[in-house]
Amino acid sequence: MPDFIQRRRLARILDRAAARLTDVEMPEKGWIATMRLALGMSAEQVALRKGVSRNAVYQAERSEKDGAVSLKQMENLAKAMGGRFVYAIVPDEPVEQLKYKQARRNAKRAAGEDPGFATLPKEDQQDWIDDMAAQQLHDMPSDFWAD
CATH class of the missing domain: 1.10.260 (434 Repressor (Amino-terminal Domain))
Structure with a gap:
């Protein structure tokens, strides 16, 4: 699995290709x-x-x-025919947005599994989800893309 810097470089390649195409x-x-x-x-x-x-x-x-x-x-x-074939897979939106959306889904799923989550005040619940999503993005656990 590529490290953080490699993932960011690959994301930029995909995002640029998506913008051009x-x-x-x-x-x-x-x-x-x-x-x-x-x-x-x-x-x-x-x-x-x-x-x-x-x-x-x-x-x-x-x-x-x-x-x-x-x-x-x-x-x-x-x-x-004197041409070249170009093949690409490009993201529908920037890679970082795709990753952030998945991190939020994971955080919301974890919130539903945490018995203490429902007892938190509404604004603390949002902070909990934001923090959990940030942690997911930082750690990129092996089950990050599991649904």
């Missing part, structure tokens, strides 16, 4: 067909460059739309 959506026809059509290439021409049949290109286009195309196929087809 915010508006990227798959075209209606899929990336393979869109690139091929934009270039004015036939499936036959792509197939010749890739060393496969025309039907294999059409099948890859259909598979992409179904979410069943392989990463290797995408990479090879992109290269055959």
